[in-house]
Amino acid sequence: MNDQPAFRSGYVAIIGRPNVGKSTLINRVLGQKLCITSRRPQTTRHRILGIKTTELGQFIYVDTPGIHSDGKRAMNRYMNRAAAASVEDVDVVVFVIEGMKWTEEDERVLQKLKETSKPVILVMNKIDKLEDKATLFPQVEKLDALFKFTDIVPLSARKGINLESLEESIYKLMPEGEMIFDEDQLTDRSSRFLAAEMVREKLFRHLGQELPYSLTVDIEQFEDDNGMYRISAVIYVERSGQKSIVIGKKGELLKQVGKDAREDMEKLFDCKVFLQLWVKVREGWSDNERMLRNLGYNDDL
Incomplete structure (x- = not known):
């Protein structure tokens, strides 16, 4: 039995x-x-x-x-x-x-x-x-x-x-059944996606009440360089005034966001990470269906 x-x-x-x-x-x-x-x-x-x-x-x-x-x-x-x-x-x-x-x-x-x-x-x-x-x-x-x-x-x-x-x-x-994913798999999302999310989280945390909800993060480069990840991310905002808020006085806020995000990435990816951040203005992205799709907001994900 x-x-x-x-x-x-x-x-x-x-x-x-x-x-x-x-x-x-x-x-x-x-x-x-x-x-x-x-x-x-x-x-x-x-x-x-x-x-x-x-x-x-x-x-x-x-x-x-x-x-x-x-x-x-x-x-x-x-x-x-x-x-x-x-x-x-x-x-x-x-x-x-x-x-x-x-x-x-x-x-x-x-x-x-x-x-x-x-x-x-x-x-x-x-x-x-x-x-x-x-x-x-x-x-x-x-x-x-x-x-x-x-x-x-x-x-x-x-x-x-x-x-x-x-x-x-x-x-x-739960129904009885076999494994759907590999035993050691944590998520269906790519490392590239998770890196963007970590940058966005640090922006939310550091900007507080000043946070422009109209910001998103796009990973432009994600490369494995002999065991070290080289990651370049663009933070898109909708107005130039928001850009200066995200960068902060003498670039200090953006620097802190980058440091905190990099530390989280190194824990999750279990390797060294070199992270570069830029801030760019893309007007109206959060209310434009095509721009949303281009930035990864797809209903099939």
Whole structure:
């Protein structure tokens, strides 16, 4: 008699409104930083696969942009499409909310989920911020009445609290099956893409309130030079005033962004990195469908 649990494999979409901790949750589950994070909404712009392979199975987590109501600009429409499409081709949906909060945007996400037949796990993130844990139970009961969730899991992605409960719930819902990706593969994204994302994350973190949302990063050169990566990246902004903000006084801000991004790249790629950054103005790129496609914002990714 074989007591070995069945090997399971499949896809898990992590969805929710902006800034509830979806990317932090995936990084914590993977045990490695893959998805960029910041306190700013709309940090995540693309769907990214994070792959976790264990003895029990292979779980492919899909990090999605936050679903939000602003669909006026081409960039916002692209992000909403990317998030909505992620629910269609997965085995399990993990709907992340922020602790005890329930907002209109959360309700909007829930209405979209009512259109799917996929099992949905509700994650109440950031419970480490709760002063009185006794308030959790009545809130769980309220949320349970809103929808037929397969499970409701309170946790803290940042501190790794109760993560095992979420992974156990996901395992139970996964179909039995073989590995979909190689055992040692972390993501479906290229190193070039990940390098651009790391530069963008540092811009988000260093620019704070001054951050021009209308910036993106394009990798122009990515070469392996005898075990050292030579990377050249262009930061595109929409106005010349934004260019001076990104460069900073005497170029100090751009220099710091480059240093921090390079250090993260060296950890992920496990090699030395030589990184060069430039800032260029490309007017209206974030509201131009063709420019978005040229810069890698493709619905098929």
